[in-house]
Amino acid sequence: MRKFGAILCGLMFAAVSGGLAPSQAQTGGGETSFRALYKELVETNTTLSAGDCTVAAQRMAARLKAAGYADSELTVFTVPDHPKEGGLVAVLPGKDPKAKALLLLAHVDVVEAKREDWTRDPFTLVEENGFFYARGSSDDKAMAAIFTDSMIRLRAEPRMKRTVKLALTCGEETTGVFNGAEYLSQNRRELIDAGFALNEGGGGRLDPAGKPLALAMQTAEKTAENYTLEARNPGGHSSMPRPDNAIYELSGALAKIQAYRFPIHLNPTTKAFFSEQGKISPPSLGQAMTAIAQDPENKLAQTVLSRDPLLNSTLRTTCVATLLEGGHAENALPQRARANINCRIVPGETIEGTRDKLAEVIGDAAISVTAKPQRGPIGKAAPLDPAVFEPARKLAAEMYPGLPIIPIMSTGATDSIYLSAAGIPSYGVPGVLYEYDGGGIHGLNEHIRVSSVMKGREYLYRLIKLYAAA
Numbered sequence: 001m002r003k004f005g006a007i008l009c010g011l012m013f014a015a016v017s018g019g020l021a022p023s024q025a026q027t028g029g030g031e032t033s034f035r036a037l038y039k040e041l042v043e044t045n046t047t048l049s050a051g052d053c054t055v056a057a058q059r060m061a062a063r064l065k066a067a068g069y070a071d072s073e074l075t076v077f078t079v080p081d082h083p084k085e086g087g088l089v090a091v092l093p094g095k096d097p098k099a100k101a102l103l104l105l106a107h108v109d110v111v112e113a114k115r116e117d118w119t120r121d122p123f124t125l126v127e128e129n130g131f132f133y134a135r136g137s138s139d140d141k142a143m144a145a146i147f148t149d150s151m152i153r154l155r156a157e158p159r160m161k162r163t164v165k166l167a168l169t170c171g172e173e174t175t176g177v178f179n180g181a182e183y184l185s186q187n188r189r190e191l192i193d194a195g196f197a198l199n200e201g202g203g204g205r206l207d208p209a210g211k212p213l214a215l216a217m218q219t220a221e222k223t224a225e226n227y228t229l230e231a232r233n234p235g236g237h238s239s240m241p242r243p244d245n246a247i248y249e250l251s252g253a254l255a256k257i258q259a260y261r262f263p264i265h266l267n268p269t270t271k272a273f274f275s276e277q278g279k280i281s282p283p284s285l286g287q288a289m290t291a292i293a294q295d296p297e298n299k300l301a302q303t304v305l306s307r308d309p310l311l312n313s314t315l316r317t318t319c320v321a322t323l324l325e326g327g328h329a330e331n332a333l334p335q336r337a338r339a340n341i342n343c344r345i346v347p348g349e350t351i352e353g354t355r356d357k358l359a360e361v362i363g364d365a366a367i368s369v370t371a372k373p374q375r376g377p378i379g380k381a382a383p384l385d386p387a388v389f390e391p392a393r394k395l396a397a398e399m400y401p402g403l404p405i406i407p408i409m410s411t412g413a414t415d416s417i418y419l420s421a422a423g424i425p426s427y428g429v430p431g432v433l434y435e436y437d438g439g440g441i442h443g444l445n446e447h448i449r450v451s452s453v454m455k456g457r458e459y460l461y462r463l464i465k466l467y468a469a470a
């Protein structure tokens with residue numbers, strides 16, 4: 001999950017090279033080779049400050065090549081201005097050229113991590129007490145490794161009906177640098193063309209004791225947008241204050257935004273989320289969820305659910321002040337005061353409409369409300385397509401008996417926005433169960449259960465095969 005990246009053009013195809021060809025044991029498709037691949041990927045530093053995504057892409061390409069992929073099926077791409085933010089596209093051709101391909105997307109870049117802040121070295125994969133520890137062990141190298149490993153295993157299988165494509169990209173975790181998914185969607189659309197895509201954002205959740213709670217299929221995400229509120233004033237000497245004051249006016253506007261709640265706006269994903277989640281949640285919340293799914297205007301349900309930050313953010317667009325600046329000297333009346341408002345807009349609402357609503361709520365023409373330049377497309381929700389959900393549910397019933405697959409709308413953002421905006425419906429795929437508290441994702445001592453990774457590997461491999469054969 002992240003904010004937005006910028007795009008640059010120009011492209012170089014690098015022949016598949018770099019590093020030693022992995023041995024048979026390491027590419028055999030078994031757990032040993034998976035662990036070796038996962039370790040190599042995690043221990044390849046891919047932070048923006050000190051890492052190299054292109055090296056990670058080359059190393060994964062070398063493993064695919066050793067598993068039998070031809071050079072023509074492997075594309076390591078970079079752009080001239082960002083040689084260290086490259087990625088890989090691998091293609092396993094299917095038998096039926098008319099059948100739409102399946103795309104597997106995972107980002108290989110990770111959030112920064114400082115050795116001195118961590119208990120262990122963040123760039124060494126450590127296995128301890130049933131957990132893997134390292135930066136990216138969860139977000140998103142577990143899935144990147146599982147997808148790459150799946151491509152290796154599929155290579156040894158009889159040809160599937162559909163073509164299966166893998167895109168390993170950089171830039172998901174950073175803003176205003178280079179985003180590989182955005183680049184491919186806008187410049188190499190044909191390379192990743194597919195009927196639908198599987199990405200991060202779904203997974204599933206364990207309870208604090210590690211007991212599986214539910215699996216999640218992400219089908220929608222909110223659009224993040226920033227707005228600048230600004231109050232201006234002629235200023236003057238602070239020894240003679242006047243009633244009009246830029247900081248006070250801005251504070252008044254902020255208080256109004258703080259008190260305002262956008263109207264409830266459910267979509268097919270969030271309706272399904274509340275109806276499914278309602279069945280497995282404690283009665284106090286469960287009843288309200290079921291009620292809101294049936295009638296979004298149910299006032300009591302609205303009140304109960306709005307008390308929970310995550311559920312409130314699932315119900316509606318949210319806007320919150322995140323940055324503030326004002327004044328220019330201690331002894332001068334402020335001439336300007338500004339605030340940044342970060343909004344998360346539900347599918348079906350617009351950036352302009354949200355701007356207008358903020359201005360209406362403030363109701364003070366002296367406060368300007370400006371949308372910051374948009375840094376990415378508006379994501380489109382993926383349909384709750386039975387052809388996607390049913391195979392996932394069937395396999396879950398076998399591998400995770402009793403665990404429902406719940407459609408979710410992410411309040412954060414993934415690279416799915418680029419795919420969906422380019423016409424490739426993108427699903428945050430279930431299968432890997434994450435810690436109740438997020439397991440240090442983007443934070444300290446990121447970790448994930450070994451059992452979650454291994455069972456997720458089996459689930460995703462089998463699910464990919466089901467989709468590729470359908």
Ligand SMILES: [Zn+2]
Nearest residue numbers: 001139140200
């Ligand atoms: Zn991520």
